[in-house]
Amino acid sequence: MNVADKKRLLREMLFARRFEERCYEAYVERKIGGFLHLYPGEEACAHGVLEAARPGHDYVITGYRDHIHAIKCGADPKKVMAELYGRETGSSRGRGGSMHIFDVEHRFMGGYALVGGPFPLAAGMAKAIKMKGGDEIAICFLGDAANNQGTFHESLNMAKLWNLPVLYVCENNLYGIGTRIDRSTAVIDQYKRVSGYDIPSAQEDGQDIEKVFKAAKKAVNHVRSGKGPYFLELMTYRYRGHSMSDSNAYRSKNEERMWSDRDPIILLRDRLIEAGELTKADYKAMDTEILDEIEDEIIAFAESSPEPRVDEVEKYTLAENDPWVYGGGR
Amino acid sequence: MAELMYWEAIRRAHDEEMANDPLVICMGEDIGVAGGTYKATQGLYEKYGPERVMDTPISENGYTGLGIGASFLGVRPIIELMSVNFAWLALDQLFNSAAKVRYMSGGQLTAPVVVRSPGGTAHQLGAQHSARMEKVFMGIAGLRVVTPSNPKQAYGLLKSAVRCNDPVFINEHELMYNMKGEVPDAEFFHPLEGSEVAREGRDVTLFGYNISVHWCLQAAAVLSKQFGIEAEVVDLYALSPLDRAGIARSVRNTHRAVIVEEAEAPVGVGSEVMAIINEECFFELDAAPLRVSALNIPIPYNHGLEKAAIPNANDVVAAVRKMFGK
Incomplete structure (x- = not known):
């Protein structure tokens, strides 16, 4: 990873942080409804892994904490924000919301809101890739708590059995909603849980994007070379509650401080400053530029976008005018 | 016009659709080497091989979800759930993923998957093998549900279901696989709507x-x-x-x-x-x-x-x- 890449990734992560913080504000202002699961603290995971893969080419799927993964795949942040605003210009035309960001053009295959649901979907995409003979891989991002669903085990078994090109990335943020991992899960180290399926795995510091990138490169290469599935566990932390309805009262200030001291953005920023590649003024200017872009372009786009037409509320339930519904004759 | 048994009609539809499109696959428990509990996929493993005729582990929600994920990329899976009673385990993927993905993606993504399964009471199979679940499936928006009453419908409905861009659940019946009926020799597609x-x-x-x-x-x-x-x-x-x-x-x-x-x-x-x-x-x-x-x-x-x-x-x-x- 060269200096230009590191600076770009710093900007991308800072953008992700500011984007999510602005979502929080819009939610408080009641411009965004429903559930909202934010990503601050975990930025190095999505950015480090996808930097090592081919965003827009590889198929990516995740849970409901999905805004940043979509954007890193190439989704237009304006459309993501418009989706949160429920507008027709949103990435899912206002039908999906925060938990269901999709950008199929950039092969971001969706955010899904049933914990563990994407595990088999990712394996299925990998099966399709294999059948069609492409060099893409499927990448599935989920949290540690999803690994207690049956789909985790069912999917790992099938992925190994059929040698499918799928990378499972576990963003281990230590909490399943408000329950700490040691209170819900018999084995804390998630990468150990896949050994029963003979799938290679690794655990890495999810706060240091350079480490994430290196571990992900190895994982991606393994999967892309046809050697079958891989499981990468990234140790990370979310700064906010699970969603906006979460009071976040179950974690100690001390624990939160411990993790914010290892903030992925600050880590990379300080490393660049120490190396003489970046000044504090550069960083401040970058931040200002991002904040202006979010306000002037992204929020402005979402706010000025039209609502979906109510007379189109039933659209997209079923395929329109599919001839096979009528026996192919019409 | 040949007289076929219900299972033979289903098998013929599988065979024709798999021959027509290399992305049509079938998957389920015992459907490959064993030829299928109700013989609906008999001989297909030998003809199309293990990549397209997949014997699955007993993981109903897992392999149903896998088929749905494959369908996102244009594969057309025909998934057999050996008994509709086992479909309860696959409802999460079928309802939450397949039936809703078109809507919640604003029309970007669709899950053209077919799930076939026999329901009904047969001969003293008891409480957990005698469910009639059509009422459950037909209440879910985004999912088509058809149920053939004879071999002709069993053939034509499966043919159309494979090509249709919506997820389709085909409710078969354990007692009907050996029923005989006329099926036209020429290929045909039965409408998925109507009566x-x-x-x-x-x-x-x-x-x-x-x-x-x-x-x-x-x-x-x-x-x-x-x-x-x-x-x-x-x-x-x-x-x-x-x-x-x-x-x-x-x-x-x-x-x-x-x-x-x-x-x-x-x-x-x-x-x-x-x-x-x-x-x-x-x-x-x-x-x-x-x-x-x-x-x-x-x-x-x-x-x-x-x-x-x-x-x-x-x-x-x-x-x-x-x-x-x-």
Whole structure:
């Protein structure tokens, strides 16, 4: 990873942080409804892994904490924000919301809101890739708590059995909603849980994007070379509650401080400053530029976008005018 | 026109669709090397190989989800759930992923997956192998539900379901795989919507689907011969969406309706058809519609108790006689 890449990734992560913080504000202002699961603290995971893969080419799927993964795949942040605003210009035309960001053009295959649901979907995409003979891989991002669903085990078994090109990335943020991992899960180290399926795995510091990138490169290469599935566990932390309805009262200030001291953005920023590649003024200017872009372009786009037409509320339930519904004759 | 068994008709549809499109695959428990519990995929493993005829582990939700994920990228999986009772385990993927993905992606993504599964009571299979689940599937937006009552429909509905861009659930029946019937030699595609008049009549409409169509036809013969009542039998091969126009058309003709279902009455095909009749043609009715349904109990093992729990043609005759006061 060269200096230009590191600076770009710093900007991308800072953008992700500011984007999510602005979502929080819009939610408080009641411009965004429903559930909202934010990503601050975990930025190095999505950015480090996808930097090592081919965003827009590889198929990516995740849970409901999905805004940043979509954007890193190439989704237009304006459309993501418009989706949160429920507008027709949103990435899912206002039908999906925060938990269901999709950008199929950039092969971001969706955010899904049933914990563990994407595990088999990712394996299925990998099966399709294999059948069609492409060099893409499927990448599935989920949290540690999803690994207690049956789909985790069912999917790992099938992925190994059929040698499918799928990378499972576990963003281990230590909490399943408000329950700490040691209170819900018999084995804390998630990468150990896949050994029963003979799938290679690794655990890495999810706060240091350079480490994430290196571990992900190895994982991606393994999967892309046809050697079958891989499981990468990234140790990370979310700064906010699970969603906006979460009071976040179950974690100690001390624990939160411990993790914010290892903030992925600050880590990379300080490393660049120490190396003489970046000044504090550069960083401040970058931040200002991002904040202006979010306000002037992204929020402005979402706010000025039209609502979906109510007379189109039933659209997209079923395929329109599919001839096979009528026996192919019409 | 050849006479085929129901399973042979399904097998033929698989074979033709797999030959037509290399992205059509089939998957399920025991469907490959073992040839399928009901022989619906017999010989396909030898012909198309393990990549396209996939023997799955016993992980219903997992492999249903895997098929759905593959369908996102253009693969057309035909998934066999060995028994509809096992479908309960796959409902998360079927309902939350397949049925909703088109809508929640704003039309960007679709899951053109076919799930076939036999339901119904067979011979003393007990409470956990005798479910009739069509009522569950037909209540889910974004999912098409069809249910063939004969080999011709079994063939043509599967053919269309594979090509349709929506997820389709095909509700088969454990007792019907060896039923024989005429299937045209030439390839054809059965509509996934609508209904079919299986017998014309002017006095009362008997609405059935899948196995209950046959009870209705048996009852209609008895009613005609012994009571001079000419029953029309309407085959509701499409359960979602139901054929509102077809239901109303028949009731406008006969002015009386009896709905016959193998499932328990609550929240079922009968209650839904009655609601449609109320909404579409209530003032055409000469009598209050009736339902002939199963008892609302888990299906018992004992042969006599099992028979008592499930309706038959005699129950249909009795319901119509009650309606006519004969």
